[in-house]
Amino acid sequence: MTTSPPDTVMIARPSRRRPSHPHRGRRRPFEPYLLIAPTVLLVAGLMVVPVIIVIAYSLFDNVVTNQNPQFVGLANYLTILADPNFWNAVGNTVIFTVASVVIHMIIGVGFALMLNSKLVHKVPRVIFRAIYILPWIFTASVVAVLWRLLLDPSGVINYLLRALGILQEAVPWLGTPATALLAVTVINIWSGYPFFMISLLAGLQGVPSDLYEASRVDGAGLIRQFFSVTLPALRPILFSMALLDLLWTTQQFTLIWATTGGGPINHTEVLSTYTYKLAFNSYQFSLASTSAVLILLASLFVAIFYVRQQKKASLF
């Protein structure tokens, strides 16, 4: 029996509820998993697996350089926590981080207010914006080289301070135990404030002008306007940025390594340089992993705060 094509073609009426999927009949149950597989693989391969490996390393006597590592439980944690150099690094990290974050914030707010001010003409405002953002363009290695030259005993800063009569003798800022931590903190502040400045500038531009007008009608001066209108409006941005900066500054490595290497006499030793030395100077990869896990725990603590803050912000 043969069949011939029909003379008329019946056109199906489209569903009113939703358009039919072209491959609906062939949908495979694992298709959604296939779609998210690249992301899952990337996250697992680049984050989860390395973190698990590092945690596992911290539980062995030594790995990488030892072909038959032995499980030692929490012994490495006890060794690290009993090491005075670790606590010295913790102290330096706290000073370096807190000072950097607070001053980043102050300078960021100050410069953002200046760039947002109607008192400054548009052209100089654009020029200042370009100049102020410069430190953020340089990589940490370039910043380190630049500041090593500036802070050199025969460099520009010592020359100016001596010419102004502030110093009698040139100071090796990075090589003197009393000034080295201050010097690296100043360098970090210089290289990091533009991020705050630009983000806060964007925030300031979003503050409704009605609020300022209303406050002026109520008799508020500039200072009162700043504390009652500007700061409350910027608070969510400031909080998020402070937490992010806290995380980034805690992990700062290149700048310190390229300027002082943690010296002199461990006065600029921070957790990142301490961990690096354990791994690549001493080849104590298990102890380095232990130190890294402790840093991870501290970072997680800050990260949880950050996520909670973001969740709260998204509710409003």
Add this chain to the structure above:
Amino acid sequence: MGKEAQRSFKRSRWMLGAAATVSAAALALTGCSSGSPSSSNNTNQKVTLTFSQWWAPEMPSGALQKIADDFHKGHPNITVKLISAPFASLQTQTISQAASGTLPDIVGLDGSWVNPLYKQGALYNLTDAMKAAKYDDSDLASQVAFKGSTYMIPVVNFVYPLFTNDAILAKAGITTPPTTWSQFTDDAKKISQSDGGAKGWVVPLGTTNPNGAQNDILSWAWASGGSMLKNGQPNLTGNADVTGAVNMVKDLVTSNAVLPGANSLQETDKVTNFINGRVGMMVDSLAHVTTITKGAPDLKFTVSAQPVKDGYSGTKGMLTASWGIGISAKTQHPAQAWQFIQYLMSKDTNSKLSTLANGFPGNKTSKPDFTGADPHFQAAFGIYQKSKPVNEFTGLPAADQLMTSFLTEFQKSVAGQESTSTMLQNVQAQWKKQF
């Protein structure tokens, strides 16, 4: 076949295909990484060897590639692929590659990395490779061995003589470079007190790259025949040579006869300050002669042996750093890898390589070609031939950490926090933990 059955068949086929692909990839990967090192000793097989090193960036452009190409002409079945990176990044890269089992077939090695790599079991026993190739190693100037077996061969040696700026010395009334510790100390102080504003010496004590400990402090003891080791163990306490060297450097730092800011200076700062005329003397790698002559073409300087302890008349030690070479324990082609090393260590190639690198050959019968070279090289080669090459940090465990501990304690000593003997006791205690 029903539609459901067709779908099921397609799904199964897709899954089988995926499984086959994954299995093939896994097989290919395991095949690449876990074969027996001696599984391919057939030298007639066409192979490509990878060779990681920092040498190419430090040689004239394309020079090392030319050597690899010349080797390929003589050994058409072997191609050497260069993997070049700056020295600073290659150390961490090499240790990480060794840990993950992905070390290139042939590895450029520094004396401070060889110990951890050996402990990782990442290096091939070169004594075995030499035996298999029936190679006579009597021409090799030195070898780095552990438990009687060689794991690194120094290919080119770089010496660290004393550089003196003729004009600055003349201005301070000094006619010839110092030859003893007391002359050196006096000259450094004289230069620092003269009108030019230059300092006598530059000593980098920064810990980012802590080799100031070997190049600028302990090298004084080695030059005078001293040693920091005894029976392979640290021997710093009660060691007259080491104590004398530490005291001499400490005296120069505290009497402001060295460039200020020593605690944060690095090896590269020596060259820039010497070129700029800020220091009269430095102990530095001869390889930097080209940098100096390019940076300051009019600068007149002299290269001489590092001064020795007053009254010392034995053979002078001369600090050397080497471009070392080794073979990965995971290589599939140890015989071919050895052939390349043998080629690099042959008389003519080693002469060519050391000439291009501004260093001295690792083969005793090779001689650098001084034709058209800076006269300082010939002068230094004369000193090298009369001296004993020495670097006691080569092959030591965690050499960088040993140097960092030494410098940190030395900085404390200079700051007046501890005496020289306490400093050396503390360093000794810290070193013993590493040994």
